[in-house]
Amino acid sequence: MYQRYMAGPVKEALEDTSVILINGARQTGKSTFCQQLMEQGIFNGRFVTLDDATTLTAAQADPTGFLLDLGEQVIIDEIQRVPELFLPIKKLVDENRKTRRYILTGSADVIALPRMADSLAGRIEMHQLWPLSQTELRGSDPPFLKAVTDPDTPYQNRKINWEDTVRAIKTGGYPDAVLRTTETRRDRWFEAYLTAVLQKDIRELSNIEGLTQLPNILHLLATRAGSTVNFSDIARLAGIKNTTFQRYMALLEHVFLLVKIPAWTPNTEGQFVKSPKVLLNDTGLLCHLMGESAESLLSNRTTAGLFFENFVTLEILKQLSWSSLSLKAYHFSMHSGAEVDLVLEDRKKQLYGIEIKSKASVNAADFNGLKRLATLAGKKFQKGIVLYTGDQVTGFGEAFKAVPVGNLWQ
Incomplete structure (x- = not known):
């Protein structure tokens, strides 16, 4: 397993930013990178992926309830699959910016999605994970x-x-x-x-x-x-x-x-x-x-x-x-x-x-x-x-x- 140098900037961002978006092409290692953040103690929370059919269905059916069940520290993998989550994330973050932290990953440029651009402006920091250098x-x-x-x-x-x-x-x-x-x-x-x-x-x-x-x-x-x-x-x-x-x-x-x-x-x-x-x-x-x-x-x-x-x-x-x-x-x-x-x-x-x-x-x-x-x-x-x-x-x-x-x- 290779050490990804993006970990440093993400660690710094978590100190003062509620939502971190890690974008990048499919199979560049975003999920593995997030697992490394948890293993290294940089992020302490749950990891869920919307590539899982059951998780995807639950997120689509009740986005707010889905987020509340996950707690305050969450990594959500392949967020572009459920853009309905963006507005509930905004609401929960605005209620508690000190302790709520979301790391979102996307294999498509979710910032181009209208609901994303409108809902998380000023609350999100974006990083691109490339293929290995x-x-x-x-x-x-x-x-x-x-x-x-x-x-x-x-x-x-x-x-x-x-x-x-x-x-x-x-x-x-x-x-x-x-x-x-x-x-x-x-x-x-x-x-x-x-x-x-x-x-x-x-x-x-x-x-x-x-x-x-x-x-x-x-x-x-x-x-x-x-x-x-x-x-x-x-x-x-x-x-x-x-x-x-x-x-x-x-x-x-x-x-x-x-x-x-x-x-x-x-x-x-x-x-x-x-x-x-x-x-x-x-x-x-x-x-x-x-x-x-x-x-x-x-x-x-x-x-x-x-x-x-x-x-x-x-x-x-x-x-x-x-x-x-x-x-x-x-x-x-x-x-x-x-x-x-x-x-x-x-x-x-x-x-x-x-x-x-x-x-x-x-x-x-x-x-x-x-x-x-x-x-x-x-x-x-x-x-x-x-x-x-x-x-x-x-x-x-x-x-x-x-x-x-x-x-x-x-």
Whole structure:
């Protein structure tokens, strides 16, 4: 069982917040995480899951009575199944905010449900549980984000094994997939997983006809993972209306299979790409959809580099989810070709650019996008780094460094 670093922020939230919502894709380990909170003494109360038919029926029949029977400290798993519970939770919390604590988990974005948004505003803190990060899998917690933002925290010379990294990309971070011992068994798991999410979970959220097109749409998005996406082009290739495609995209976001990274742009018009980048939430899932094996990636460094960029980006997003630094993630891209894979913005609107390269050596040209961003951002720009697969921290000017990617997880 892996230690989830989200436990720290959740423990802090329980001190002053009545309702904690833990969102995330199905099978990312939300139920196991909640059990760990109880085993570690972080949360003392009951655990119920609405995946259980009897419990589901009881919650639907009498939501208020159901909650009263459970007591003041309760974990309710898969809360999206009974949105009727939100208003009774609000009432009970307002009656006693000091001792009542609810931890809710959801495999769909319940904040998008109208009754949720209206009832628990100001009473709830939200956290997203991703598939396992490399730091969680390795039991490490290096201060990468602190080093990005704090000039007094140094980067370290770190060497990675490329073959091990590619196999980690192929495996991904879903706990059940990690436990499978062969690629064939993992691919079987991903196939069953996608069938369950696309045919069951999304159907429960939608009244759209023709959901049989979703696998094809997800595959089209997978081929463009890590890039800005022209939604009209994908809708045309899928043979559906643009409005229908937008609804499909929203559904895939609601079940956390897709991640959008918005564009950072200065206050000028015309020359900047404003479309978001789209990522799948796990590179193991991405490899499955693209039919890539570890061997095929190892034999083609260029293709592997595209998956590596997704892998590193997701690792940073996962670390942001439990970080206390309050950094927002963007990408930067210009129509002229200048781009930066990730732009982190702090509360003071200061910017930290991160470019990701799968190659083992870096040259001055690899910093061109970061330097263009620095020029446009002016005093807001603090630092630019190129994460690469070499092993030496190397300066390329006062604000720019090449940093071994091993700083992320070693």
